[in-house]
Amino acid sequence: MKSPLIQELIEAFRILPGVGPKSAQRMAYYILERNKEGGEKLSQTLSRAVSEVGNCALCRTLTEESTCTLCLSTQRNSTELCIVENPTDVTVIEQSGVFKGKYFVLMGHLSPIDGIGPSALGLYLLEARLARNEITELIIATNPTVEGEATAFYIQQLADSFGILTTRLAQGIPLGGELEYLDSGTLTQAFIARKKV
Ligand SMILES: [Zn+2]
Numbered sequence: 001m002k003s004p005l006i007q008e009l010i011e012a013f014r015i016l017p018g019v020g021p022k023s024a025q026r027m028a029y030y031i032l033e034r035n036k037e038g039g040e041k042l043s044q045t046l047s048r049a050v051s052e053v054g055n056c057a058l059c060r061t062l063t064e065e066s067t068c069t070l071c072l073s074t075q076r077n078s079t080e081l082c083i084v085e086n087p088t089d090v091t092v093i094e095q096s097g098v099f100k101g102k103y104f105v106l107m108g109h110l111s112p113i114d115g116i117g118p119s120a121l122g123l124y125l126l127e128a129r130l131a132r133n134e135i136t137e138l139i140i141a142t143n144p145t146v147e148g149e150a151t152a153f154y155i156q157q158l159a160d161s162f163g164i165l166t167t168r169l170a171q172g173i174p175l176g177g178e179l180e181y182l183d184s185g186t187l188t189q190a191f192i193a194r195k196k197v
Contacts, residue, residue, distance in 0.1 A: 006032070058129075060122050061087045061105040070103060077101045081129070082139040083155055085109050085148065088180040089141065096184035098191040101139070104129070109147040110154060118154065126155070130162045138166045139194060143178045156197050167194040 002010070006028060013024035031039035055061065056068040063069075070076065070090070080101025084090055090103050106121040118124075129135065138159045142148035152168060159166045169190040179187065 055107070055122075056105075058125075059102065059104050060107055060125065061090055061103065075100075078134055079136040080139060081135045081137070082141055083126075083152075084141045084179065085143055085151075086180065092180050092182065092184070092187060093141070093191070096188045096191070098188045099139070101137075106142070106151065109142060109145075109151040111147050121151070123155070123158065127158060130159060130164060133162075135164055138164050139191075140166060140168050140197070141179065145178075152197075166197050168197045169194050 009028040009032075010021070010024045013019055013027045014021065016024075019027070031042075049064075052064040053062050054064070056063050056071055057066050058071040059068060061068050061070070077100050080099070081104055082093065082099055082101055083104050083106065084093070085106050085108060087105055087107075090105060093099050093103075104126055106123075108116055108121060110116060110118070110121065130138075138155070140152045140155055142152045142155075156166045156168075169187075182190075
């Protein structure tokens with residue numbers, strides 16, 4: 001018989017993706033039996049991150065600053081803008097070192113069934129940015145899923161209305177795959193072989 005608080009802790013761990021009842025129980029007991037210090041650090045960091053991390057005012061990626069370091073960097077090419085679905089995609093592309101421009105992070109993809117339309121993806125921010133005439137190439141790196149493709153098509157039309165060149169990552173990305181699971185070699189190839197859409 002578990003105490004109510006232990007049960008509550010186990011339930012709390014279950015909000016994490018891929019964590020079922022058994023893993024959640026293992027995590028809870030691990031902290032309580034063997035690593036209270038680590039558990040304390042986890043709870044403090046989690047609490048701070050949840051309250052302080054928000055979205056970059058320019059690219060929407062996750063950051064505790066109002067504008068992220070990547071957006072503020074003067075070392076990056078501001079004429080190339082890469083559109084990705086998630087902050088982890090930025091990390092993957094950065095690890096490959098193939099891209100030196102700036103990013104725009106959708107924080108998802110268009111999904112009318114779930115009520116996620118253009119404004120939920122901050123596309124008004126993207127539109128305002130395209131209107132400033134600084135961007136000469138928009139690289140759409142949404143995932144090659146049905147939703148990712150639909151999102152790419154929408155953004156491509158938006159870019160077209162401003163007469164901005166749009167490219168899309170090329171071969172090497174498996175259909176239905178997601179960027180964050182790609183090795184950097186495959187991603188680099190896809191970037192180099194990107195094509196006009
Ligand atoms: Zn940013």
